[in-house]
Structures are given as C-alpha cells and as structure tokens.
Amino acid sequence: MADNTYDVIVVGGGPGGYVTAIRSAQLGFKTCVVEANHLGGICLNWGCIPTKALLRTAEVYNNMKHAADFGLKVEGVSFDLEKVVKRSRSVAGQLSKGVAHLLKKNKVDVVDGFGKLAGGKEGARKVAVEKDGKKVVDLTAKHVILATGARARQLPGLEVDGKLVWSYREAMVPEDMPKSLIVVGSGAIGIEFASFYHTMGAEVTVVEVMDRILPVEDPEISAFAKKSFEKQGLKILTKAQVKELKKGAKDVTAVVEMDGKTQEIKADKLISAVGIVGNVEDIGLEGAGVKVEKTHVVVDEYSRTGVPGIYAIGDLTGPPWLAHKAEHEGVICIEKIAGVADVHPLDTGRIPGCTYCHPQVASVGLTEQQAKDKGHKIKVGRFSFIGNGKAIALGEPEGLVKTIFDEKTGELLGAHMIGAEVTELIQGYSIAKTLETTEQELMHTVFPHPTLSEMMHEAVLDAYGKVIHM
Template sequence: MMENYQVLVIGAGPGGYVAAIRAAQLGLKTAIVERAELGGVCLNWGCLPTKTLLRSTEILRLAREGTPYGLVLDSAPRFDLTTAIKRSRDVAKQLNRGVHGLMKKNKVTVLTGHARLLGKGKVAVDNAGAEQAVQAQHIILATGARARAIPGFEPDSESIWTAREAMVPKALPKSITVIGAGAIGVEFASFYATAGSKVTILEASDRILPVEDSEISGLLAEHLRKQGIEIYTGAYVENKETTTCGIKVNFTKGGSPLSVESEKVILAVGITGNVEGLGLENTKIQVDRTHIIVNEYCETDEPDIYAIGDIAGPPWLAHKASHEGVMVAELIAGVEDVHALDPKSVPSCTYCHPQVASVGITEEQALEQGFEVDIGRFPFLGNGKALSLGEPEGLVKTVIDKKTGELLGAHMIGPEVTELISTYALARTLETTEVELMQTVFPHPTLSEALHESVLSAYGKALHI
C-alpha cells in the first residue's frame, strides 16, 4: 500500500528540513526525502564548516598579532591544518546529528534516496536501486544547487577544486588561484592567505563582491591586498596549462593577455540548480537557467508543488531558504496573514577578514531607482569598542530615503558586522525611519554604537567624528 503524506519535502538542506519541521508543527503528516546528508550542503559542506575553518585562522591571526595585547609566545604560532579540518568536520557531524534529532522529535518521516516526480502527487524514491512510491497532497522542492563549472576548468578533486575539496585539503598548498570573488571565493581566499598560502583572485566583474555596495567592495579589496592577496578584476579566464608546479591560468584583463601559476585552483563562479532527474517533465513546472520559476509565495506552475531555496533563484542564502520553507509550510496549513519574502530585506554576510554585511539596496541602486538619498557613514576608527578590540578598520554606511526617512539599505565592513546587520534587518521589517533609529539608545561601549552614529551622520549629527 502506497504511503500518503500531506506534505512531502524533497531535499533536506536548510530550506527543506526547516519546511518539514514547520509543517509537522502545524499538524501535517510530513515526510522528507534526502539522497545525501540531512542538513544539505550548507550544514555539511558549506556555511558551517567554512565558518569553523575561518575561526581557526582568525585565532591564528590573533596569535600572530598578540604582542600588543600582552600575549607572549615562546615561538611563532604554527598552524596545524589537520587539526583545523578535523574540528570543522566534527562540527558538521554534530549539526547533522542535530537535524536527525529534530526530524525524530517532530515525527517527520525521513526517506533516503533520489526523488522523482511522477505526476498527480506521486513521487518515486530510488535508494540504490530499491524504489518505493509515495503520494503527497503538497510537494516542496528544496534540492539546492552545486558549484558551477566553467569550460576547460572542470573540477578534478586534485588540482581544480570546488568548495568541497577546498574544505578538506590533504596539505596546505603553497599557492592558490581563486576564480570568482563572490562571498565563497573571498572567504576561501581569506582562509588560505591567513593559513600561509600565496593567494590570487581572478574576478570578471570590475570589483570583488560585485553585489555589494561599491564603496564597501573597494575597502575590502584594499584590506585583502594588505594581507598579501593579489587581486585582478575585469579578468576573463581563457584556458589553463599544466606545469611542473601545478596549473597556469591564462586570462585577459583590458584586452591584455596575462597568466598566474599556482598549485591549486578553486572555482567559485556561482551555482547550478539541482533540477536534473526530478521528473519535472511530468509537471507544468518551468525552469530558467537551472532555476525553477516561482511566484512570490514560491508556487510553481504545477498546482500544489512549491520550490524554495537555491533552486528557486537568488538570493542564494541559507537563511532565505529557511524563511521560504516556513512561509510555504504555513501557506499549505492555511495560516492567516502569511507574508511573502521581500528579497531586499534578506541580509547578506561574508565572513572574510574584515567581515562584510549588508541589507537592502546600495547607494548606486537607490539613485538608479530615482530615490533622493541621505548617506550616513561612520568609521569604526571612531568606535571605542573597535579600538579596544584592536580592529578599527572598516565603516558603517546607511542609505536613507530623503523624502520618507526609510532605511533603504545598510552596508558594513569591519569587526563582527555579520552579527550587527540583524539590527538593520529588523529596522527594515518594522519599517523604521531615521527618527526611531536616532532616538534608540545603543549600549556603550559596543560595536553597535557605530550603527547609531551612521544614521546620525546622515543628518550631520554624528557625535564621534
């Protein structure tokens, strides 16, 4: 007898497993299908393991720079890559076990295998050749995405890496070329440069972190270069050559041919949605450049089938996927006043050194959209807590609508800004204006005071610059 579920989630990443939990909380008979690890790429091979590795090199950097703080070491600190990787994998395993526990706690049935839509709510689940069919009233597609390859640079696990191989190297490469300077590329560049590799970044856009505010991108490039990272923007990769030292990457910049040679190459040029083999041909679902087309409520063109997370398009962020998972589960359950996600209110975080974070639109985008804006800037150099931490680099930039006082965007580079950005995200959700932000009391001494001062500076009221 075919098992029947009210909700079937395909894919157990941060979108899928959260959707399953929320659906079960709402009393819906729920199952989730996963062909690999619960938690998906983010938990097992992405967001969390990379941040764990970055924490290791953060401590290494602090040890190297510890003399002014009174730290005395008998010899120069040495980085043990094997230990750092083991800790990263242990954290991922612990989180994976946690997701297993959450599925059990919420009575979500876990089906192992590859799911394929058969039409009319039927789904086949293939587990190493053993296939079972299930029926579902509602289906949520959350199959995520994988690293995109470029012609001639197909990953081989030896010389050309994706993020997965870059997380578990057998040894620290003497040199690395990172192709792509989005968040993933910049984070790996930061990790390996601090660990001791010679790092070169190649980016086709005119700046690194091209989706961020240009002023913030420029400041980050300055800091990375000071750390010894070589950066080429406007760089178009042509081909590669195998050499005795590794790989020579040939590229053009401004029409001029250039090349860089390194032991390893990391590909960080975007993602490809996992849409193959899902049986989409048995539905009315439409796909555009490997991403499923959905409306603001993540509904596809096939009734009762939804798509969330990376497979449903940008922004490609775990917290966006989780939020969509909750939204869809509540929509299915008939919860009142379910709000569609506003992509402009999804915070973005990059965990390099120094950190970068943002929410909303950039100054350039605001002007392109016809806004008259007031711009606030406050450097961490004027923040007492940043000075006491020894991390005064960076600034907080706010973009405010001159007519309404709406916080259109906030952009930050500096210490712990990936934590600070939530304040501005909440302000946007509450539709806070500059008046409330200026009247809010921020505790002292904290890094968050810089958020207050940035808004004050937009109106000539900053107190510490």
C-alpha cells in the first residue's frame, strides 16, 4: 500500500470516531483518523466530560454549604471560579491525551486537519485534508466512515455572540460568575447548566417552549424534576417562547411570551440550549451523492449511506445524540464491514439517557405513555427514595424509581429514575433489557443491602403488588 492509502479512514476523532478507529485496527484494517480540532471531539473536550467536572464541583460546594446537616462545621464557604474552570479543562486535557495514547497503541494514524470527501469510486474513496485553508494531504481508502458530529442549533434572534449570549462552550469557561442567568431550552444540556449555575449562586430562569421540562423523559419524572428544581429556587417557565432579545451593555432582556401574555426577564447572561444540528457542511456530501435530511446524514441500520464505501455514525446521523450511541454504532459499522459474525443493528430502545443535574435523571426504554401508545397492557411499579436506608443515610431522600412492564410477557419495557446516583444505577436496567430479563428474574435477583440499588428491586416488586418497604 502507498503511504496515504488505507483500508479505513474515519473523519472525526470524537467518541464515535476514535472508538471506531481502534476497533478497525483491532480487526486488522490499516486505519487513519482525520481530526480538525481535538481528539475526543466535543464530548470529551467541550461537552460530556468537562461539564461533569463542573457539576462535581457544584455538588461538593453544595455539600459544604449543608455540612451542618452532617454534624460538621464549615465556615466561610466560597469558591475560586478560575480554579473551578481550570480543573474542568485539566480533566478534559488529560482524557484527550489518553485518546491519543490509545490510538497510537493500536497503530492508528492520526492526521491533523479538516477532512472532506473528494471523489473516487468504490474501493478507492478519496479524502482531502486541509488545515487553515492549506492542503495537508490526500488520502485514499476502500471505506470512509464519517463521524463529524454536531453543533449547537442557532435560533434567529438568539445567535450566540460569546459575550451576552452563550453556547455550551462559553458556559463552560466563564471569566466571571453571572449573578443572573436565562437558560433557553430544558433538555439535558440546558438543565445541567441551569443546575450548575444555580448551585454556584446565580439566579436562574429556565425557558422551555414545550409543556414540560426534560421533554424526552417520562412525564412523571419531568413533573418530579420541576417540583424539585423550583423547591431549590430555580424559576421554570414552560409553554414559553423568547420572542425578542434586547441586549444592553452588560445584560440582556428576554421578551418571553407565555399563555398569550408577554413578560420581560433581565439577566447578566443567556445560554442558548435549543438542540443541535449535524455537521454536514463542506465535507463533500453533495458531490458524493450522500443523502441529507434535516441536517443529518441518512443511513441504514449498519450506518451505510447508500453510496458504496461511505458510512456515517453518531450525532451526524441524528438522535439520540449520545456519545455511547455513537461508540456502539461505530463498532457495529466496522464489524459489519469486516464480516464479523453475529453483528446486529443497534436497538435504540436499549440506550440509556442520563442528565447530571441535582437530582440526577436517568432512563431507558419506553415511557408509560409510549408503552400504552404501542398497545401494551402494562404494569407500573414505583419506589420512593424516602423508603431506602442508604438514601436517608446519604442525606438524599428525594427521588423516585419507576418501572414499566408488559403485563402479558413480563418484559421490562422501560425504567425511569430521578435522585442521587441514578446515572450509575440505570445501567442495571439497561443490562436487564439487553438480556430480555423478565419481572420474575428481576424479582429473584438478590440486591445488596444497604444500597440505592435496592430501590430498583422494590420498584419491580411494586409493579406486581409485592413491594416490601413501602
């Protein structure tokens, strides 16, 4: 092979891209990753990881403020914002270097630059790489996997300016802590930032156009979260829309329409968290004949675009926009290319979703309404954190675990949780769904005591009238 000829070229080094490249190399393919910015992509550098570092700081800070509840004395609690941000960036930097190490260890070549489909035919797809407007190299491969990710959606009138109107990037590296903040959008990104800034002392107002916050979650969990957030002091407006934004020298005023009436909300900053769009521009899709719908590349169940030799994975292909979805999608894609036996399409119904606010929110599978809409006759179980010894000992008695089963088969259709550490607990139900576990098998499983996981058992028992501790 010529030096610039590969079996597989992956365009984009985010979670989906670098994981796919490593698995590709493990399968014996000569592999290259083309990355324009940072290895690890948005998730590792400007998303999942650094935001969790910020939220961990907020959690510790909140615990310090409530030290007296645990019999501890802490005086003069405060924070150094510069060091808070520095720690978050350090965590991201450490993991980005880790990705570079993993790629090198697996003998994956990394090309620094912006990759673009540049013609060729099946068996010899070409990718042109540029950096700062200058050509770096032309690469050729039999298979090109696009993993260019997505970016924050910009709404007219709410365009990010980096000063008064922030995207997630600016929100992660504030130079000063705003005293007041408007967050537009109450999905995972919006709620996580609302939770962080509120905990750190800002007065936060969340504006959501839908009739409830966290709209992808089970309505019962959304209602629980709203009540909890409002109890903490967050102001939440649902069925509300920002109609106009007035910018001052040092603040913004949002004109919000709600129930046919308008009100003005003034704040130091505004965070726009209204969804994402795929990075489909300028990567040669049109010339290659790759189909795009609503800013996302159209693919089949094995990530094939319909153009032989060109594939797409992750956020570029649409929801759910989750790093773990991208990773698994990429592995399935490359294993299918390699002809690995027993490769199955990704079942998105088994992908857990997590929101790292306080309290945390996590779910997998169908909501109660979705299960009914699909024609299931269901059994629903619930268990409150207040009935769990570990939750009370932790000082975290607020929360709920909800399970949904098919009455006839005992299939676990969905699980929905809110409370301390549910983003860790949800994987138990994810495994149960993957193994097609029934209610009987979950009931017969022994859960350790005292743990939060016992509530998962109790929620199953409750669905069948066998709950013990409630």
